[in-house]
Amino acid sequence: MPETTRRADRLPGTRYGNRPTMKDVAARAGVGLKTVSRVVNGEPGVTPDTERRVQEAIDALGFRRNDSARVLRKGRTASIGLVLEDLADPFYGPLSRAVEEVARAHGALLINGSSAEDPEREQELALALCARRVDGLVVIPAGDDHRYLEPEIRAGVATVFVDRPAGRIDADVVLSDNYGGARGGVAHLIAHGHRRIGFIGDMPRIHTAAERLRGYRAAMEDAGITVEGHWMSLGVTSPDRVRRAAEEMLSGTDPVTAIFTGNNRVTVTVIRVLAEHSRPVALVGFDDIELADLLQPGLTVVAQDSAALGRTAAERLFRQLDGTLVAPERIELPTRLITRGSGELPPAD
Amino acid sequence: MPETTRRADRLPGTRYGNRPTMKDVAARAGVGLKTVSRVVNGEPGVTPDTERRVQEAIDALGFRRNDSARVLRKGRTASIGLVLEDLADPFYGPLSRAVEEVARAHGALLINGSSAEDPEREQELALALCARRVDGLVVIPAGDDHRYLEPEIRAGVATVFVDRPAGRIDADVVLSDNYGGARGGVAHLIAHGHRRIGFIGDMPRIHTAAERLRGYRAAMEDAGITVEGHWMSLGVTSPDRVRRAAEEMLSGTDPVTAIFTGNNRVTVTVIRVLAEHSRPVALVGFDDIELADLLQPGLTVVAQDSAALGRTAAERLFRQLDGTLVAPERIELPTRLITRGSGELPPAD
DNA sequence: CTCGCATCTGACAACGTTGTCCAGGCTCTA
DNA sequence: TAGAGCCTGGACAACGTTGTCAGATGCGAG
The missing domain is CATH 3.40.50.2300 (Response regulator)
Known part of the structure; x- marks a missing residue:
């Protein structure tokens, strides 16, 4: 049987641990290669009896189709x-x-x-x-x-x-809708009486961060509020820099009464800062956070549906x-x- | 040029959108197929000049090696x-x-x-x-x-x-170490004076759930406490069933003073229940939760390092x-x- | 000037599958 | 009983790559 010889010729232990191929199944079932392919793919044109023999050979050998070869042939992965x-x-x-x-x-x-x-x-x-x-x-x-x-x-x-x-x-x-979401979130703070509102966000080279910043500016402008430079902190990402930024805008002569945070990582840090802060400060964060409702107070967010x-x-x-x-x-x-x-x-x- | 003919023979629009192959690169560079393979794989034995010509053809055609074929040949994906x-x-x-x-x-x-x-x-x-x-x-x-x-x-x-x-x-x-973790968590509650401790966990057919339950039982037994049947709730997963289970063990003649929760989903629901509950109830949860430290009180957990x-x-x-x-x-x-x-x-x- | 050697290159088969196509056997009808 | 037509099964090539091996080329030495 030349088939057996060919497989034995292989170096031992190489290649998928010598998995059986359709050829092997065909040899064992005593049918042609293409017939095995037909059975495996459920194609018509195989008598029930042949199909059974092929199926038995498949089970006995533990054959599983090699999708790599299939992909190569079919062109779709x-x-x-x-x-x-x-x-x-x-x-x-x-x-x-x-x-x-x-x-x-x-x-x-x-x-x-x-x-x-x-x-x-x-x-x-x-x-x-x-x-x-x-x-x-x-x-x-x-x-x-x-x-x-x-x-x-x-x-x-x-x-x-x-x-x-x-x-x-x-x-x-x-x-x-990063722009619209941020704008709405900041407008919400304004509607609750805030005018000195801080913004802490990621680097503006990141599109989402830039859009959210734009939303913040637009909401402030809509309300006729001039944004002070030290109300905004851009490009801070590490917790301690966020912390410092937040503390800065909360102190001084012109402290903010509300903060809008540009993403969930920033929000978390700011929550920590506010928890230690004596005066209550309003907060709206971009991105929802699990358990946000269990915080004191519950966290108001602009949620996106990831x-x-x-x-x-x-x-x-x-x-x-x-x-x-x-x-x-x-x-x-x-x-x-x-x-x-x-x-x-x-x-x- | 027979090469061009062969490719033109193909049905239009099929197969990877007709991506160039090494053969095409070889034809364009005027070298053999294997030489292209050598260049692509950084194999030695190619003169700088040949390599440059091949590289140019690759760039010009936008060739990218087809890993499916490679896999088929090499046997490792x-x-x-x-x-x-x-x-x-x-x-x-x-x-x-x-x-x-x-x-x-x-x-x-x-x-x-x-x-x-x-x-x-x-x-x-x-x-x-x-x-x-x-x-x-x-x-x-x-x-x-x-x-x-x-x-x-x-x-x-x-x-x-x-x-x-x-x-x-x-x-x-x-x-x-689900068993040891749960046992330690429950022992922690016992060390703080609790004796009536509830357990809410997943179906015991899940190994982790069974182990954690076993840890709970072991800790209770270590302390010589007999576990009442209604202190345990197993196999509840949906939030409202967890809620009902928690409320049940918190009421009645023999209410628990502490709860050990078997996974993070259960923990979250129980936190909600306890937030509405008048009497303070101790809670230790299996699995850490983000922002657990910001809750009131902070959530004590048995954390695993996923x-x-x-x-x-x-x-x-x-x-x-x-x-x-x-x-x-x-x-x-x-x-x-x-x-x-x-x-x-x-x-x- | 020719031989030998080292270096570079290319022809060819093989990987395991699927599509094409043809052969053989069967049934059904005239 | 012979011919037509259908159904099943198999031989073969092709997919794009890599390993093997042998041929070509260039160089230096004798």
Whole structure:
């Protein structure tokens, strides 16, 4: 039997631990190779008796189809890639899960990668995923230049950007309404009588941070309030710098009576500062936080729906793959103001 | 030029959107196929001039190596699979991220899948990953019978189970010390004078839940306390059932003065119940929660280090792949009691 | 000037699967 | 009983890459 010989010729212990192939199954069942393929894929044209024999051989050998070979032949991998910032961040867990669910509904697997907010790593990851020939790519940008993806997109890799827009290329983008959300949150504070309102946010080179800052400025301008320079603190991220920034705007001759925080990490630190502060200070944070309702007072937030972001992006991705989609679009999902107490405190001055 | 003809023969629009292959690069650079392969893989034996010509052709065509074909040829995919319960659960985010980091250090990508606590889906996912020929598999079990993985493990798929032990097969397992942690947490309550202590946990068919229950019983027995049946509530998971269970053990003739909660979801609900409760009740929860220190009182927890679980498991996985590892082992990581106030409340009866 | 050696290059097969196509056997009808 | 048509099964090539091996090229030494 030449078949057996060929397998024995192999170096021992190499290659998938010598897994059985369709050829082996065919030999054992005494049928042709293609017949095994037909059974494995549920294709018609196999008599029940043959099918049974093949199935028995499959079970006996513990055969499992090698999807790598299948992919090579068929040209579709039935997998999509997700490049995000940090899976350990509670904001991205639900997003990733939502993408996964949509992928699952389309029979695709999800390959995940964290860029750690490093543009180079984002590129490295995205291109590695392309080399795997993922059918599509959902990217939460870390960098601001995505021209490196142009050849991939031209080659047919469906691509959607989430949370932040793509840089220097035309592509589908799904965003939260950062500007509107921040503007609404600050307006909420103003409506409760505040005029000296602080803003602590991330580096403005990050799109979301810039948009939220813009929202803050717009709300203040709407109310005819001139923003003092020391009310704003931009680009601080580490807890102790946030702490210092908050303490600074809370002291001095012109202390703020309310603070708007630009993301959940900042919010958490500010909550700690305020907990030690004697005078009550109103607070509205961008991004919801688990247990926000159990704090004293409950935390008022501008919440974005990270799962919806992921779902929307993934659905759009698969519509690209269907060919249902033509021109790139920019989708903005609304945010929601959730009042729980901290944002409704009156100014104490 | 026969090369061009062959490609033109293809059906238009199929297969990766007609990406260039090494053959195309070779044709354009006027070199042989294997030379391109050498350049792409940085193999020696190519003159600088040839290398430059090839590199130019690669850039001009936007070529990117097809890893599917590479995998088929080489037999290793440089990717590992992670089957967990729910990526949106804050417990699994850091775990997944830790696995990813270790994978990255070994040049591997991570394919993620959520089982949604459904054994069938776990199996389906794990086998799909095996069909992709992942080099290894990190599984957080949903089911309790993993014999379906035996052929895969025999075929060389490295496998490590995390958080819960594998069912009915001998395999590497990395766990938290659920028993010891719960026992310590309950002992902590007893040390603060409590004797009527409630326990609310998940279904005992889940290993972690059973172990934590066992820890509770052991601590109570250590202190010579007989546990009343209505102090324990097992298998409740939905918020309203937890709520009812908590309210029940807090009322009646023999109300508990302290509660030990078996996981973070339960803890959150119980915190809500206690917030509405007039009499102060001590609380220790299994699993840490973000912002636990900002609650009133701060939440005392038995914390497990989910990142360490993931890291340990992944490292073990790659040591299996190195061949450094022989016999399956069971590793237990310690938990840590973090006191923040809620567990140090004296009994109020 | 020719031979030998080292260096660089390319032809070819193989990885495991699927699509195409044809052969053989069967049934049904005339 | 012979011919037509259908159904099942198998041979073969192709997917894009890498390993093997042999051929070509260039150089120096005799």
